[in-house]
Amino acid sequence: MVTKVIKNGTIVTADLTYKADVLVENGVITQIGPNLKGDEELDATGCYVMPGGIDPHTHLEMPFMGTYSSDDFESGTRAGLAGGTTMVVDFALPSPGESLLDALKRWDNKSTRANCDYSFHMAVTWWGEQVFDDIKTVIQERGINTFKHFMAYKGALMVNDDELYSSFQRLAELGGIAMVHAENGDVVAELSAKLLAAGNNGPEAHAYSRPPQVEGEATNRAIMIADMAGVPLYVVHTSCEDSHEAIRRARMQGKRVWGEPLIQHLTLDESEYFNPDWDHAARRVMSPPFRNKQHQDSLWAGLQSGSLSVVATDHCAFTTEQKRNGIGDFTQIPNGTGGLEDRMPMLWTHGVATGRLTPNEFVAVTSTNIAKILNCYPKKGAVLVGADADLVVWDPEKSKTIQASTQQSSIDYNVFEGHEVKGLPRFTLTRGHVAVHDGEIRCQEGHGKFVSREANTTVNKALSSWKELTAPRPVERSGIPATGV
Amino acid sequence: MVTKVIKNGTIVTADLTYKADVLVENGVITQIGPNLKGDEELDATGCYVMPGGIDPHTHLEMPFMGTYSSDDFESGTRAGLAGGTTMVVDFALPSPGESLLDALKRWDNKSTRANCDYSFHMAVTWWGEQVFDDIKTVIQERGINTFKHFMAYKGALMVNDDELYSSFQRLAELGGIAMVHAENGDVVAELSAKLLAAGNNGPEAHAYSRPPQVEGEATNRAIMIADMAGVPLYVVHTSCEDSHEAIRRARMQGKRVWGEPLIQHLTLDESEYFNPDWDHAARRVMSPPFRNKQHQDSLWAGLQSGSLSVVATDHCAFTTEQKRNGIGDFTQIPNGTGGLEDRMPMLWTHGVATGRLTPNEFVAVTSTNIAKILNCYPKKGAVLVGADADLVVWDPEKSKTIQASTQQSSIDYNVFEGHEVKGLPRFTLTRGHVAVHDGEIRCQEGHGKFVSREANTTVNKALSSWKELTAPRPVERSGIPATGV
Amino acid sequence: MVTKVIKNGTIVTADLTYKADVLVENGVITQIGPNLKGDEELDATGCYVMPGGIDPHTHLEMPFMGTYSSDDFESGTRAGLAGGTTMVVDFALPSPGESLLDALKRWDNKSTRANCDYSFHMAVTWWGEQVFDDIKTVIQERGINTFKHFMAYKGALMVNDDELYSSFQRLAELGGIAMVHAENGDVVAELSAKLLAAGNNGPEAHAYSRPPQVEGEATNRAIMIADMAGVPLYVVHTSCEDSHEAIRRARMQGKRVWGEPLIQHLTLDESEYFNPDWDHAARRVMSPPFRNKQHQDSLWAGLQSGSLSVVATDHCAFTTEQKRNGIGDFTQIPNGTGGLEDRMPMLWTHGVATGRLTPNEFVAVTSTNIAKILNCYPKKGAVLVGADADLVVWDPEKSKTIQASTQQSSIDYNVFEGHEVKGLPRFTLTRGHVAVHDGEIRCQEGHGKFVSREANTTVNKALSSWKELTAPRPVERSGIPATGV
Amino acid sequence: MVTKVIKNGTIVTADLTYKADVLVENGVITQIGPNLKGDEELDATGCYVMPGGIDPHTHLEMPFMGTYSSDDFESGTRAGLAGGTTMVVDFALPSPGESLLDALKRWDNKSTRANCDYSFHMAVTWWGEQVFDDIKTVIQERGINTFKHFMAYKGALMVNDDELYSSFQRLAELGGIAMVHAENGDVVAELSAKLLAAGNNGPEAHAYSRPPQVEGEATNRAIMIADMAGVPLYVVHTSCEDSHEAIRRARMQGKRVWGEPLIQHLTLDESEYFNPDWDHAARRVMSPPFRNKQHQDSLWAGLQSGSLSVVATDHCAFTTEQKRNGIGDFTQIPNGTGGLEDRMPMLWTHGVATGRLTPNEFVAVTSTNIAKILNCYPKKGAVLVGADADLVVWDPEKSKTIQASTQQSSIDYNVFEGHEVKGLPRFTLTRGHVAVHDGEIRCQEGHGKFVSREANTTVNKALSSWKELTAPRPVERSGIPATGV
Ligand SMILES: [Zn+2]
Ligand SMILES: [Zn+2]
Ligand SMILES: [Zn+2]
Ligand SMILES: [Zn+2]
Ligand SMILES: [Zn+2]
Ligand SMILES: [Zn+2]
Ligand SMILES: [Zn+2]
Ligand SMILES: [Zn+2]
Numbered sequence A, B, C, D: 001m002v003t004k005v006i007k008n009g010t011i012v013t014a015d016l017t018y019k020a021d022v023l024v025e026n027g028v029i030t031q032i033g034p035n036l037k038g039d040e041e042l043d044a045t046g047c048y049v050m051p052g053g054i055d056p057h058t059h060l061e062m063p064f065m066g067t068y069s070s071d072d073f074e075s076g077t078r079a080g081l082a083g084g085t086t087m088v089v090d091f092a093l094p095s096p097g098e099s100l101l102d103a104l105k106r107w108d109n110k111s112t113r114a115n116c117d118y119s120f121h122m123a124v125t126w127w128g129e130q131v132f133d134d135i136k137t138v139i140q141e142r143g144i145n146t147f148k149h150f151m152a153y154k155g156a157l158m159v160n161d162d163e164l165y166s167s168f169q170r171l172a173e174l175g176g177i178a179m180v181h182a183e184n185g186d187v188v189a190e191l192s193a194k195l196l197a198a199g200n201n202g203p204e205a206h207a208y209s210r211p212p213q214v215e216g217e218a219t220n221r222a223i224m225i226a227d228m229a230g231v232p233l234y235v236v237h238t239s240c241e242d243s244h245e246a247i248r249r250a251r252m253q254g255k256r257v258w259g260e261p262l263i264q265h266l267t268l269d270e271s272e273y274f275n276p277d278w279d280h281a282a283r284r285v286m287s288p289p290f291r292n293k294q295h296q297d298s299l300w301a302g303l304q305s306g307s308l309s310v311v312a313t314d315h316c317a318f319t320t321e322q323k324r325n326g327i328g329d330f331t332q333i334p335n336g337t338g339g340l341e342d343r344m345p346m347l348w349t350h351g352v353a354t355g356r357l358t359p360n361e362f363v364a365v366t367s368t369n370i371a372k373i374l375n376c377y378p379k380k381g382a383v384l385v386g387a388d389a390d391l392v393v394w395d396p397e398k399s400k401t402i403q404a405s406t407q408q409s410s411i412d413y414n415v416f417e418g419h420e421v422k423g424l425p426r427f428t429l430t431r432g433h434v435a436v437h438d439g440e441i442r443c444q445e446g447h448g449k450f451v452s453r454e455a456n457t458t459v460n461k462a463l464s465s466w467k468e469l470t471a472p473r474p475v476e477r478s479g480i481p482a483t484g485v
Helices: A073-082 A101-112 A129-142 A162-172 A185-197 A203-210 A213-228 A242-253 A263-267 A272-273 A278-283 A293-305 A319-328 A341-351 A359-374 A458-467 B071-082 B098-114 B129-142 B161-174 B185-197 B204-208 B212-230 B241-252 B263-267 B270-272 B278-283 B293-305 B322-327 B342-351 B359-374 B459-469 C073-082 C100-114 C129-142 C161-172 C185-195 C202-207 C212-229 C241-252 C265-266 C272-275 C279-281 C293-305 C320-326 C341-350 C359-373 C460-470 D073-082 D100-113 D129-141 D161-174 D184-199 D203-208 D210-229 D241-252 D263-267 D270-274 D279-282 D293-305 D321-325 D343-352 D361-373 D458-469
Strands: A006-008 A008-012 A017-018 A021-025 A029-032 A040-043 A048-051 A053-058 A086-094 A117-123 A146-150 A179-180 A233-235 A257-259 A391-401 A420-430 A435-439 B005-007 B011-014 B016-020 B021-025 B028-033 B040-043 B046-050 B055-058 B085-092 B117-123 B146-150 B177-181 B231-234 B257-259 B391-401 B420-430 B433-437 C004-007 C010-012 C018-021 C021-025 C028-033 C042-043 C046-049 C055-059 C085-092 C116-122 C146-150 C177-181 C231-236 C257-261 C391-401 C418-431 C433-437 D004-007 D010-012 D016-018 D021-025 D028-033 D040-043 D048-053 D053-058 D084-090 D117-121 D146-150 D175-180 D232-235 D258-259 D391-401 D420-431 D435-437
Touching: A008 A203, A008 A359, A017 C212, A017 C418, A048 A359, A048 D146, A053 A073, A053 A341, A073 A086, A073 A101, A073 A435, A086 A101, A086 A278, A086 A420, A101 A117, A101 A129, A101 C046, A117 D241, A129 A162, A146 A162, A162 A179, A162 A213, A162 B185, A179 D321, A185 A203, A185 A213, A203 A272, A203 A278, A213 A233, A213 A242, A213 B185, A242 A257, A242 A293, A242 D241, A257 C460, A263 A341, A272 A278, A272 B016, A278 A319, A293 D241, A341 A359, A341 A391, A359 B391, A359 D458, A458 D361, B016 D391, B028 C161, B028 D021, B040 D270, B046 B359, B055 B071, B055 B342, B055 B359, B055 C293, B071 B085, B071 B098, B071 B420, B071 D420, B085 B098, B085 B420, B085 D232, B098 B117, B098 B129, B098 B185, B117 C185, B117 C391, B129 C265, B146 B161, B161 B177, B161 B212, B161 D084, B185 B212, B204 B270, B204 B278, B212 B231, B212 B241, B212 C320, B241 B257, B241 B293, B241 C241, B241 C293, B270 B278, B278 B322, B278 D420, B293 B359, B293 C241, B342 B391, B342 B420, B359 C460, B433 D100, B433 D210, B459 C359, C010 C265, C028 D021, C046 C231, C055 C073, C055 C359, C073 C100, C073 C418, C073 C433, C085 C100, C085 C418, C100 C116, C100 C129, C116 C279, C129 C161, C161 C177, C161 C212, C161 C257, C177 C212, C185 C202, C185 D129, C185 D161, C185 D210, C202 C272, C202 C279, C212 C231, C212 C241, C212 D210, C241 C257, C241 C293, C265 C293, C272 C279, C279 C320, C293 C359, C341 C359, C341 C391, C341 C418, C341 D048, C359 D048, D016 D270, D048 D361, D053 D073, D053 D343, D053 D361, D073 D084, D073 D100, D073 D420, D073 D435, D084 D100, D084 D420, D129 D161, D161 D175, D161 D210, D175 D210, D184 D203, D184 D210, D203 D279, D210 D232, D210 D241, D232 D293, D263 D293, D263 D343, D270 D279, D293 D361, D343 D391
Parallel strands: A006 A040, A008 A048, A053 A086, A086 A117, A117 A146, A146 A179, A179 A233, A233 A257, B005 B040, B011 B046, B055 B085, B085 B117, B117 B146, B146 B177, B177 B231, B231 B257, C004 C042, C010 C046, C055 C085, C085 C116, C116 C146, C146 C177, C177 C231, C231 C257, D004 D040, D010 D048, D053 D084, D084 D117, D117 D146, D146 D175, D175 D232, D232 D258
Antiparallel strands: A006 A021, A008 A017, A021 A029, A048 A391, A391 A420, A420 A435, B005 B021, B011 B016, B021 B028, B046 B391, B391 B420, B420 B433, C004 C021, C010 C018, C021 C028, C046 C391, C391 C418, C418 C433, D004 D021, D010 D016, D021 D028, D048 D391, D391 D420, D420 D435
16 A cells, blocks of 8 residues: 655644654554655645544434435534545434434444544433343444533423433443533523513524523533442533633543533624624524624633633534524524534634644543543554544645635635635545645545444543442441430 | 619620710610719629620420420520520421411410520411511511521421522512521432431431431522512521522622521531430530631631621420430431520630630621611610610620520530530610629529511612612513514 | 701612702701601702712821821811811821820820711731830720731831731630731832832832732731731722732631722823823822723623722822922832822722612622721611711712812812812711702811720620630640550 | 573563563663563563662651761662662752752762662752752753742742743743742741741641642642743642642643652541551651541642652651751751652552552553653663563552661651552562562662763753744834824
8 A cells, every 4th residue: 555654744632843854654654754765645735734623512414304405424523524534423312212323323424524623522311221231232232432412402402401311321331431411401481481582583693592600600610410329420512701610610520521622702892693694693593602802712711720621612513504493592503503614723723823732632532531531542643553543734834815705615604704814734544545736625425434443541440439438338336226225 | 763873884885985974864865975873883894885685596395396405494594594695596487288377376475484685587388378478467567577498397397499589579569578597408318218218217317317418408409589579688697608608799799698607617517426325415406507717717707808797596395305216217317506695705706716806896797787687776786865775785795604504594405515615694684673793693584575576678769779670671562573574 | 946948869888879859967867767857958959869978998197207197087077078088087097106196195186177077997017015006005995996007118107917917816806806007018118229220210110019919918817917806907008909809718718807999090091101291190199000901891891790998098198399309219109199089989980880880789889888897887878866977978960070179178189180080079968067058068167076986896706605605725645645655 | 691581470561461471681671572582581470570670759868967867879769669669869959059960979889889770859948050050060960850930948949930930931941840849838838937937836726837829839839830931830749729729720731741649648537647646746847747537638649640640758767866956946847758659559459459440550650650750761660671670560459558667768657647548469570580579679879870961852842942932022113202203
């Protein structure tokens, strides 16, 4: 097979910055060092050679009212590669009553056209003996150790507190990791109804119906339940100080909790919903909604201090057409925006170029941290001999203006339209295949493979030991009752 | 009618400390000043003349499995008076489906034998149109502005989040105040089942099943829901730092939230449950359970700083016989302990004598603060002309050892058994009647009257103004959708 | 003597809201009740009758480079009365090496023309045996129990940490209360020099040189030192979240600490310094400087929750002429703004009318709280029989636009110029004299008297008891050293 | 040269856990992989192969009253190797007025006998032009980028706030890192004098004189000054929640601050000082002193969450004889305890075996984190090809009881005497030399070399960019003053 060598670059990992060439064979890194030779040379002069990005939060070809979100595994992963992302993790969503394995089959089918590697989180959208049993199969036979729970979307995906506890406890037994979409679904439903009743039916009311408080509350609740069940917890799309505060407070007590801000929440704010153009506002409808600048500052500080761990996108690309389903009733606007293609350039521009993040921290939050959490490190998220050659050759001087008209993603707009970014891929490699070549897209449909991930991470084991050590013990009693008897 | 004058004492209120006599006529204070004369003289030399205590959290003659908690309105209020408490507020608890007014009728009946004045909080234990309507009647016609919600006791009293929101919103409209028993009932039920399954069936498992985390979580949740609904919130029996932290955080944001530690949580700790004597432990079973010393420190600091407002008892006196219902299954131990008689001496001894609280702060947290919150100030909680002569003449040098054998309360034990207290009533007056006279109990059964309390306190009004001012407003849009249309 | 009666008003105190007339004789309230009669009637229909405001932080006729700040005790107290303030507390500032008593004499001389009552805080601007001795005299013979310490103004008023500790410990012994101007003077000096060196010499650089961090740090430090010395602490002009956070954290631990936001910091923000008009910016130069909106929100929430206690002004009125001393060098702009006349209308407008504060809380933070802290309650800060008739009859419907051209204060500008206020005095009474009569100023120069304040408040006593109880005790040892000896 | 291969072990790094052999040549790791061969084989069956520990906080042969602390670079590094530590960083301490370079020369001389590699932090114990100049030389020519500042030890090592600021600003310019010993030296001096005056002269008074509050305060102050100067800050020996809270709060705001708990503070508590044996207590005198269990919990949680980064020892071994210098006056007890030999076994036993830390986190906090912070990663702190072969082969089943009688350290006692540890080195390699061989010590005196460390880490660069981006800018003004002129 043809070998490739990335020449003259500076390798940047979560740990290290150093000059070296990288040799790639059979999709894997086989040498790192000076003066390497290969059949094909990729010139990285002036560039950083980094682990390809991992976006752990996407919804590709997501079902919606008989149709689907517009980016499927093909266009979605192509968009990702264009922006330096070489792996996505999507959510397999069972319908109420559906077996987890059946849902998984549907996701297996969709993902066959993927241009880069991918994995799945399994959603637990209802509770029962079958789910209890399926979790074991999913973990032990299907290479999935992460299970998502929706605390919102009442009447659809939402599960309540005893279901959460039951599922979390099951995961604790089997070494899985719990994930939550944290918003109080009951309160969101009540607020939505009240807003609609008051004639507040535009997209801005979507934001009003899901204030930071309802996210903070649900995050806090999920943390408590995870603590009681003894399972590590990953909170998806942490958008605000309220939620971040709950996470910080938990971590401060030694709890095993991670938070995931989205690139949208880091760089856009709630004023988008006040745009007089309905379409402009509706296109930005997602849950949680964009927040104000103070919440943004909180998220950035979380990335700096380590109280937040991962930057994702929640990429779920509904078209303007689909968005217009909610004209006159904001609750009918499908929730979701894009971002897969722009996450890394936007984060570099606003994070590294400003000095908020070091280049190593950039790698950590876009790739390495999540690879470790999800237990696919160092196959992914690393520049190490033996690791998959999922690499991005990052040109810090390359710039562009983000425009829907030139993007890979198949939606008809871009929430970052008009934003300047500086810092873009010169090359993106997915298991050795050069999918982005100096501005040219050379994807291979179906190249992507499923990434299997084992349970019982070191964090699971440590937490279980501690919980066992501190478990409640019965008091020894000689006679019951004893007093005066 | 006979006039009484309290001579030579030092008046201590939440505000002031000064020498003056107090003249009482027809149950009301009619003069405060030097050298007053009356038909009957009560010598307060060396004593503090303070507003009688108000215990806003009692369960007298509380129904339990076809029987009742042992202190009824007669013995309970007698115990209160013996300890300097001149008013109690009990909870009217509707059965599922029962009208609030029917429940209230049952409580009206029980309270006819009360030795001192009393009022009621109304519990909302289910939700429906009748409850929605009844709340208005209760507020506008029955003189009750406080409504209790149980977030625990799943399958019995517990209401869920949308019921909470609906009730809170109703209260916001009508100017009421929301109260919560804050523990996550779903999680308590799960933990209880797990403990029992593991053979953890003793009274200590009661504490294990309701750790501080589940109380903190529920408190945090209630605060968010109250904030969304725009209603002031009173959190009963705040027992731990977790819950206190949620209250402090809310107050820090300007939210209108109050917390109520109990005298038991301030002075006793979880080691009581590890006593090898089953009865000893079971007698101390209440919800929330006793906590460790760090939680105690948190509660004291809350009283000092004002983040906690009121000291109560949750007096609910189950006998040893009744407690033994839970032998072999801690979930069947009736929840409740005594305290009405001991609250004020215990708080004085551990609070004022140590320097943690000033005498004025003692009055504030045992009487004045709650009178203001409940909107019966200055009829109660004050030493002012025109106020009810609910007074305690407090002798800071009088001491005793607490003993069940000599108490007024009709339970057969005392959770403070053996504790030394210094600071006790020389006289207690309930609307002018001297119910405690230098160690002698001279109660009048049926003397107590219902205290009516109006809605729309100044806090309600201020909060409503602010919520109106900051309510979500729709964005003006010229065409919907507008883009490219 | 002529008696006056305030008729038909609603009395509003820190505690209570009720309809009653108020009878005033010889400068004192002699009756409160319905249908009172007096020689002169003041019609309070539609008005609130409240305790007159107390501004505990003024610098009248403050020495500055051979001249003085423009408002002296005459014009300053006249401005105060015009706005409903009936007492001011000024700071007696010894020069380095000067005896406290000599400084006090200078302040006694200045205050003879005061139109309303006043008191003094004593500043400790250096340390030595004479100061050690003088503190006792000042407390025990001169009716002053509050001592101010400057942690900034290096080379002038500033004292360092061991001086702070020595002074605080002395105050703890004698029952005094410590006060601090909390900014890190060393760091302010360094930052100022650096800014000037970089050509940053405009008034905005004043704000740059004193960021919230340096205030937060000093507040935190003062709290620690006060805790070690065992003295209650009052932090003047708390302007920001950083400082407020330190206060909240201290209170959360039960420490006896109070914070005082200024009306300027509650309603104006740092953008004032970015005004292209040098004079506009320079007139707003004070220390600490104005902050951003987030800091404002923090201060308001502090008033709501009780973590901040008092609203003051730090009134120190330098004219535009005096301000221009700092052209080309911001460190030479005299520090100080006005506010005495506007504090109460501005706070009512932005606090009560919005629903952030109840009318009772308004009274608490403008008058009653500080009267209690300073130990002159209920002579001041109360509407009670026997209290001084320092009263304001507040018309919530009266409005005006603040304008320097019509103000009582003698400065030539007003930092609130152009702000609309709604809520103004109809009458202001200073010890019974009607100094403001329906828009007309009827002050009596020299009417004001010194208010003497005793040491050893209840808070001092409680804190001392607690510190004694928890003081370090030596370990009993049988032989020293003992091991193997 | 002889090659060595570590066979059959499991490599554990801060990142990874995997089976592989390690080949060592010329003191460097040259291969990692399966089935490696070398001249000499070290059997790691059942063991973890980890980066050798780095103790960044030692005082070997520390001057004290004409004599020295008993462990010098020979015995100290031998003790370190015995416990798995392969690098120490000591503090070069200039006398007042002494040039930094002269002090460094003295430390160079002492370190010639070191058994393992070492580096130095430079202390800034006074301020002046020479120090200003020397810092540049030390950074640019002597391979030291970390500068320690003492906020305590008044009259000796202590520097005040403007000296701190000046030094920090100098470090910011040159890309250095600031370190602080954070205790308020003024207050410690005052408290010490007060305790002695009260007859509190035993070793327990050492703890009383340095309560958590004085450490928390100084930490908070150092953080503010570092923030103003724009320099990263490393807080040595973080012993308590107060200090940890300040660090967490700073990190929460995105500040670049690290905290270093000591193994002593993690595992021992203040009750040691209450031992009736004077020697027992005095041997444990160090600054900060041991704290209570709540502080311990805080430190452990900090390691779990990442708010604390490094576990060190502050090893400074004074003999019982030297300790007795302080009989009758605790301030004369030399400050310092041992720990170099026990740090890793104690942390493994109490951290990893309990489940508080994962094995990877153990490596991070004992080695990798500090190597990154100090800028000697991956030469140190890594198991990577090209890294120094500073390795420990850790046997998790090997146990012992800690005893002074069998230790390498030359002090005559051990603060962990009698503690059981499980988890000990089978082999320790220092740059390839097997210094510990299955229980046998085979050190080579003088084998250790100085580790040079460059300035301008990625964190320095990022922080400087951000500070530049957000630096104060002058306001453009057209005329000064402009108003009405
Ligand atoms: Zn979601
Ligand atoms: Zn999603
Ligand atoms: Zn309850
Ligand atoms: Zn109750
Ligand atoms: Zn000041
Ligand atoms: Zn001032
Ligand atoms: Zn030190
Ligand atoms: Zn040290």
